[in-house]
Amino acid sequence: MNSISRRTFVLGTAAAALVRPRPADPFRLGIASGDPAPDSVVLWTRLAPSPLDADGQGGMPDADVPVDWQIATTPTFRKVVTSGTVQARYADAHSVHVVANGLRPDAEYFYRFRARGHISPTGRTLTTPAFDAPGRDLTMLFACCSNLESGWFTAYRRMAEEHADLILHLGDYIYEGAARPYVVRPHLGPEVLTLPDYRRRYGQYKLDPDLQAAHAGAPWVVVPDDHDVEDDYAGTFRFDDVPRLTPAQWVTRRAAAYRAYYEHLPLRPSSSPIGNSIQLYRRLYWGRLATFHMLDTRQFRSRLACNGGWKACAEADLPARTITGAAQEAWLLDGLAQHHGTWDILGQQVFFAGRLDPTGVGNMDSWDGYRASRARIQQGWQDRHVRNPVVLTGDIHQAWANDLKADYRDEHSPTVGTELICTSLTSGGDGTGDTEVPGQATNPHLRFFSNLRGYGRARITPTQLTADFRALDYVKLPGAPATTLRSFALRDGHPGLHPF
Missing domain, CATH: 2.60.40.380 (Purple acid phosphatase-like, N-terminal)
Structure with a gap:
């Protein structure tokens, strides 16, 4: 050097x-x-x-x-x-x-x-605390789903103003779709398919001054979701057949998306794409306070059960189905067995907790479409006596706070962890002030809901993780303030959500 x-x-x-x-x-x-x-x-x-x-x-x-x-x-x-x-x-x-x-x-x-x-x-x-240091208190923000067409990136500006120690982005950093009429800020050009297309789309997003401010304010840890490649894709399978692509064209497109993702984000060279794959699951240690297990739930997953959508689908229970792939699942459970940090935080993309209606209808693009995979991981952290498992989630364009249950069919089943879902930064537009938790009568472990835009904030200490759901009243115009809608406390050794 x-x-x-x-x-x-x-x-x-x-x-x-x-x-x-x-x-x-x-x-x-x-x-x-x-x-x-x-x-x-x-x-x-x-x-x-x-x-x-x-x-x-x-x-x-x-x-x-x-x-x-x-x-x-x-x-x-x-x-x-x-x-x-x-x-x-x-x-x-x-x-x-x-x-x-x-x-x-x-x-x-x-x-x-x-x-x-x-x-x-x-x-x-x-930099992070030394590997074996106790680790000072940590302020961490987490966010996802920044669709430029849906609104202004004011939430990124508010995140920059937080002066956080760490920012997690949980996917959909860009959106791949063609320009649409009657939007806040139109995409340039048709749906992105080639490497030049993806580079240009990243260029359009990264010109935004609010996004630049959030990047300049703190180090980021990132994982992609579907729109960073193509909506609802699963492993090597396409869900969306428009535009029509041959298998070879789809492989080329996916490789281009991964390459552009690496080119535009602060990832280590170990994540540089090789052919049609990219190494994105990885761990970050904040001393002995917290271990972040960053997951990739797109690249290795089985194809969507019952052709996707919201369905009652017996296929979703098949033991062979996986959302992580066998290698990543083993890597995750091995990391959880280390017991290195007081808090084990799983940064990932799609709704983790069970959310089925009385007839068994659930979202096949979430962990409900991979129920055996979820059961193996939850049982795995219980068998390994993981003290404080916390799942951070994006994707759904709404904020949720959920208790994770050993058996989602039994409301009296033990609580074995917590899920915090950040809403979108802009996707879905301004949203609404609705706070009634959808499906709570059937799923009482779903504890909080918001349909506004924003991000999540977590203040982590050795004894408590305080989660704040930060919201903006509007994104179709710039300049909205951020307010805290609701806060929860997660207490060391006591799984589940506690009002704060």
């Missing part, structure tokens, strides 16, 4: 400006950090002065470009602690993923980039 001083960084920029006219700002998509560890963090940017160009190359030349980076302990960069130069490669749409090593545990840092005579915005990031 080549070291550069702050003086070189600043003077080099000035010299470049004197020698030749400066090209357009290559940092229009902002910066980001993510997947923090005790001694390192990923820094991300993508050079793209024209991010909406149809070729997906962002207005950059057909050549690799050097990018300088710095990390400092203050936002003024008076004390630079590490720096270097990496190549933004044409083949990667000039995206870069810097793994900045040699950092102190549990520390706040500031970072920036320089390329083509321009300096990027400054971002704030953090």
